[in-house]
Amino acid sequence: FSKAALGGEIEVPTLGGKAAIDIPEGTQTGKQFRLRGKGIKGVRGSYPGDLYCHITVETPVKLTEHQKKLLKEFEESLSKGGGKHQPSGESWTDKLKGFFGA
Secondary structure, eight states: OHHHHHOEEEEEEETTEEEEEEEOTTOOTTOEEEETTOSOBOSSOSSBOOEEEEOOOOOOOSOOHHHHHHHHHHHHHHHHTOGGGOTTSOOHHHHHHHHHTO
């Protein structure tokens, strides 16, 4: 959750061990990352293929009271900032295009 929001490095399992990938800030569920040369070898190929990592952002559960308080403060700060923090929200240009039917 925090790595997806803030960005950072995570380790992912591969066929040959573990590999580290950099997650950019604001990463959403469903984002894919390609690790070149970390997949399986093709039937007729001599070099390994690519491994694709699909990101799933997990929502935290069983929060302490302090953690809940911090998340509520964070939610309030987002609501004061408008809809610009929602990746699925329409931008003003999208709304303008919708208005003119483009």
